[in-house]
Amino acid sequence: MGKVLRGRSGRRRGAPDTRGEILAAARDVFGERGYDGASVRAIAAAAGVDPALVHHYFGTKEKLFLAAMDIPFDPELIADAVIDDAGGDGIGERAIRTFLGVWSQPAGRAPILALLRSAMQHEAAARLMRQFVTRAILGRVLVAFEGVPDGALRAEAMVSQLIGLAITRYVVKLEPIASVSDEELVRLIAPVLQRYYDGAFEQD
């Protein structure tokens, strides 16, 4: 029986600090075990609550991770927007537009930058980010790469271009790439992302 169900200190079910305790426990357990190694059960145990309560509040492990890391977008919606019904057709343009939609808002970019910053400092955080990106983003987007040779490598090349764009545009702020319009970036980068999807390796 978890502490909320025991009614510790007369707290009501759903008391905000129970949620907060679960989130704090989630950050600890994700940090220690990585994304793949952390389970809702282990997080519940660390928070001293019943796993059912964690599921009740947060749904899946992925949604708990997003809440714990304060990530304000849903990777499933992101992947849907990138894949669309068209699959690989126009995927370059959809990828850059979806990406700019998230990053153009400071609230969207801050938590990813925080994850990335940690990843650059600690191998445990790098593992966490690697596993999360692999499961939550790549795992879904790869649907569009079925039958494409070297699909995973191509998808990661697209991700690499987008991360590098984020850093040059929003962090280091090189000019002019920091201040050109989103539309200009779409024209510059969509063809390159599309090339990663369906272009030949080597020079044409």
Add this chain to the structure above:
Amino acid sequence: MGKVLRGRSGRRRGAPDTRGEILAAARDVFGERGYDGASVRAIAAAAGVDPALVHHYFGTKEKLFLAAMDIPFDPELIADAVIDDAGGDGIGERAIRTFLGVWSQPAGRAPILALLRSAMQHEAAARLMRQFVTRAILGRVLVAFEGVPDGALRAEAMVSQLIGLAITRYVVKLEPIASVSDEELVRLIAPVLQRYYDGAFEQD
């Protein structure tokens, strides 16, 4: 790719702690004023030595910066290797090969990652990195972009792809991009860098 990596210079004759004091002062002054705003004169003043001594030990402001930040490659040699005598012809392949030459060695990547990590945390460090990359790398490489419309934007797009590659391959270590061979990466990424140099904006 040893040719762009400098040998770690041995300590010069003379009081070792004077060199160390100049380097410490350089880190302070670069951090406070940025790359453009820092002068050898101000750094000498902060170290309590004559500017001529700073020039004697370190040469130019750029070389002093490289020593202070422990960056073991010479941006001038990097830019030369990228531009070569061929200018834009084959620049994509030369850029990725030169880049991999530096990053494949931990001693080459650690100080850049340290700069980047600071840039993600403090605006002053972001400015320092922005100004250094602009002066020391872009300023030189842009010679190859003379007469190319949107040359600066294209050059920065190339830089963005390379930074993103560094992060996915060496920091977050997504698979398979972290473990494919350098040659595979050249085949994947050289055409894209070349496209940034001479390709059309928008889909072909």
